[in-house]
Amino acid sequence: VPEALMADDISPLRSMGEQMEAWVQRGEDVPEQVLAEIASQGPAPAGVPEAVWQRALQRTRGLVAARSGLEAEVRAAVAALQLLNSDGRNAQIQADQALVQALLQDLLGHAEMGAQQARSADVYYTQACGVRLPPADCEHRAWWRALRLMWLRAEAQGALVEAQGLTQRAQALAARADDALLQAWTLSGQAVISQALGDADAARRIMVQADRIARRSDSALALVRVRYNEARLALMQGDDRGGLRTMQEALALAKPLNSPRLDSQVLASLSDLLRRAGRAREALAAVERAYPVMKRHNELRGQPTLLHNGGLARLQLGQVAQGRSDLEDALAMWSDTGAKAAMESALREDSDALAALGDTHAALELYHREQALRADINKGNREAALAQQRERYRSEAEKRELDLLGRENALRASRLQTQALLERVWLLAAALLLLVAGVAVLLLKRARDANQQLRRSEALLKVQSERDPLTGLANRRHFREVLATLESDGGFRGALLLLDIDHFKRVNDDFGHQAGDTVLIEIAHRLGSSVRLNDLVCRWGGEEFLVYAPGLRDEGLTALARRMLHAVGDQPVRLEDGRDLTVTTSLGYACFPLPQHEVNLDWDRAVNLVDMALYTAKSMGRDRAVGLQATLAEDGDALVAMERDFEMARLSGEVQLRVDPRITAPVAAAGSGT
Numbered sequence: 001v002p003e004a005l006m007a008d009d010i011s012p013l014r015s016m017g018e019q020m021e022a023w024v025q026r027g028e029d030v031p032e033q034v035l036a037e038i039a040s041q042g043p044a045p046a047g048v049p050e051a052v053w054q055r056a057l058q059r060t061r062g063l064v065a066a067r068s069g070l071e072a073e074v075r076a077a078v079a080a081l082q083l084l085n086s087d088g089r090n091a092q093i094q095a096d097q098a099l100v101q102a103l104l105q106d107l108l109g110h111a112e113m114g115a116q117q118a119r120s121a122d123v124y125y126t127q128a129c130g131v132r133l134p135p136a137d138c139e140h141r142a143w144w145r146a147l148r149l150m151w152l153r154a155e156a157q158g159a160l161v162e163a164q165g166l167t168q169r170a171q172a173l174a175a176r177a178d179d180a181l182l183q184a185w186t187l188s189g190q191a192v193i194s195q196a197l198g199d200a201d202a203a204r205r206i207m208v209q210a211d212r213i214a215r216r217s218d219s220a221l222a223l224v225r226v227r228y229n230e231a232r233l234a235l236m237q238g239d240d241r242g243g244l245r246t247m248q249e250a251l252a253l254a255k256p257l258n259s260p261r262l263d264s265q266v267l268a269s270l271s272d273l274l275r276r277a278g279r280a281r282e283a284l285a286a287v288e289r290a291y292p293v294m295k296r297h298n299e300l301r302g303q304p305t306l307l308h309n310g311g312l313a314r315l316q317l318g319q320v321a322q323g324r325s326d327l328e329d330a331l332a333m334w335s336d337t338g339a340k341a342a343m344e345s346a347l348r349e350d351s352d353a354l355a356a357l358g359d360t361h362a363a364l365e366l367y368h369r370e371q372a373l374r375a376d377i378n379k380g381n382r383e384a385a386l387a388q389q390r391e392r393y394r395s396e397a398e399k400r401e402l403d404l405l406g407r408e409n410a411l412r413a414s415r416l417q418t419q420a421l422l423e424r425v426w427l428l429a430a431a432l433l434l435l436v437a438g439v440a441v442l443l444l445k446r447a448r449d450a451n452q453q454l455r456r457s458e459a460l461l462k463v464q465s466e467r468d469p470l471t472g473l474a475n476r477r478h479f480r481e482v483l484a485t486l487e488s489d490g491g492f493r494g495a496l497l498l499l500d501i502d503h504f505k506r507v508n509d510d511f512g513h514q515a516g517d518t519v520l521i522e523i524a525h526r527l528g529s530s531v532r533l534n535d536l537v538c539r540w541g542g543e544e545f546l547v548y549a550p551g552l553r554d555e556g557l558t559a560l561a562r563r564m565l566h567a568v569g570d571q572p573v574r575l576e577d578g579r580d581l582t583v584t585t586s587l588g589y590a591c592f593p594l595p596q597h598e599v600n601l602d603w604d605r606a607v608n609l610v611d612m613a614l615y616t617a618k619s620m621g622r623d624r625a626v627g628l629q630a631t632l633a634e635d636g637d638a639l640v641a642m643e644r645d646f647e648m649a650r651l652s653g654e655v656q657l658r659v660d661p662r663i664t665a666p667v668a669a670a671g672s673g674t
């Protein structure tokens with residue numbers, strides 16, 4: 001819709017609409033003349049877009065031609081509209097085409113085909129013009145005509161609720177367009193439908209409203225339409241006389257309009273009312289006035305009704321042959337157009353009329369035709385119902401199948417969803433498990449590392465606590481521990497050798513503390529190499545070493561003592577600065593329990609005794625071993641006394657010693673006695 005058409009100034013479009021409507025109305029009576037006028041039109045008047053103008057012209061041309069059954073002209077108009085619809089997507093043009101064809105089919109008596117076309121026009125108009133606010137170039141009258149065809153068809157088929165709904169839509173459309181004629185026309189039609197639905201109050205109320213609108217408008221046509229429907233309403237309410245009177249009023253109101261076509265429509269109804277009222281002559285006159293008009297305009301829908309009314313009137317007037325012929329013609333026409341319902345009721349009336357004339361044979365024949373037709377209609381209805389049912393069943397089955405399919409799909413989807421969810425849960429669980437396992441492994445590794453570290457520290461601590469850091473020998477503490485475990489109830493057993501490096505202080509003094517350390521380390525190494533595997537060498541003090549040699553006694557023990565003297569003294573110690581330094585050691589030793597009385601001693605007393613022997617070795621000139629061979633002491637106290645004055649004990653012979661100086665020359669003889 002061009003924007004300009006939405007603006008305020010829509011008066012050129014309005015007047016164009018009115019001009020088109022005037023042509024449609026005049027076309028009812030003089031179609032050729034109007035068609036010629038339309039064909040001679042030039043370009044669009046000011047304010048109207050050319051496309052809108054051309055479309056309106058072709059639509060009007062189509063409507064006029066359709067209303068007079070000018071099929072070739074209708075086809076030409078439809079084709080012209082098609083040309084205007086260049087992209088094939090203009091819904092208004094498609095609607096116009098459908099409407100033109102709907103009107104033609106309706107006129108030719110093909111009511112259902114006409115209604116179908118009207119329905120399709122309605123769909124297109126809805127699409128093009130919207131439901132709430134039609135654009136200014138939307139021709140409401142065209143849309144309204146489609147709705148009217150639809151409601152008339154629904155009404156004829158007894159679908160009254162549907163018909164009512166359609167009149168309501170048509171009424172809303174007319175009201176929105178502020179079109180008094182169409183409002184009055186629609187409302188009066190709606191009143192008739194309300195009456196048919198059994199709502200007499202509503203029918204009256206609506207008819208009053210229609211009448212008011214028609215009176216207020218300056219449209220004579222509106223008054224005719226309302227009066228016409230008022231007459232129908234009166235008849236339905238059983239007021240035949242009122243109906244007849246009102247229909248005559250309608251005819252009178254139509255007179256100044258000077259439209260034979262409009263007159264013919266009123267006359268068709270009037271002829272029926274007059275005949276029923278027994279006024280056959282007037283009825284026939286009405287038919288004779290209306291019939292040529294309908295014939296000229298190819299109104300195949302109205303003609304048989306008129307012929308039928310006329311025929312019955314003639315029978316009443318005694319013009320039997322002509323009457324019969326008219327009735328036959330009407331039946332043939334209905335038969336041609338397939339208007340079975342109209343034909344059925346006509347056959348009944350015709351049969352009754354002939355029976356009244358005494359022609360029972362003909363009456364019976366018509367009766368049989370009516371029966372056959374009714375059977376045919378019923379059969380058709382049954383088939384239609386069956387088809388409808390089948391269609392419903394099919395669509396329901398389809399729906400069920402679709403439903404099932406949908407459910408199956410939903411089930412499958414939810415199953416897939418569940419599966420995916422499960423997979424995710426499993427994955428998560430696995431990831432969690434892996435994480436936990438990883439953490440556990442990490443923790444375990446850490447614990448193991450910590451444990452190892454601890455064990456290493458422990459081992460180091462143990463070593464540190466057991467070893468002398470300088471020499472790597474067992475320290476005094478460890479030695480004590482070992483000897484304490486060996487001590488049995490019978491006292492300490494085994495050999496002890498105590499060594500003290502001679503004049504060690506001088507080493508430190510003359511060569512430095514570092515040299516002293518080197519000497520200590522080297523001596524420790526030499527002592528360790530001199531003993532047996534299961535002997536224990538310990539750094540007892542600064543330059544003192546204590547050796548425990550289990551199970552060694554007599555000569556074996558003396559040999560060890562001497563080996564040690566040589567190990568220390570025979571080879572000089574090489575200092576870090578390359579100088580060689582000769583050191584010697586003194587040594588005291590003994591094997592416990594001491595002979596002869598073998599008095600039980602604990603181990604530190606044993607060490608004290610060995611220390612005495614060492615002291616003796618020092619005092620005798622150093623670089624020698626002094627062994628405690630035997631003692632006369634009989635008990636512990638005697639031993640304590642001996643310890644207290646060892647020198648005395650030695651000299652008195654209470655203790656026997658063996659002295660072995662280190663022999664620097666090749667060993668010739670062992671020991672030198674006491």
Ligand SMILES: Nc1nc2c(ncn2[C@@H]2O[C@H](COP(=O)(O)OP(=O)(O)OP(=O)(O)O)[C@@H](O)[C@H]2O)c(=O)[nH]1
Pocket residue numbers: 470500501502503504505506508512513514515516517520541542543618
């Ligand atoms: N370099 C060094 N010297 C030490 C160590 N422990 C003790 N000493 C020293 O050893 C010396 C021991 O001297 P003393 O007890 O007088 O005895 P000595 O000089 O060996 O004389 P005698 O034993 O009588 O032959 C002291 O000077 C201590 O300082 C040590 O680990 N390293």
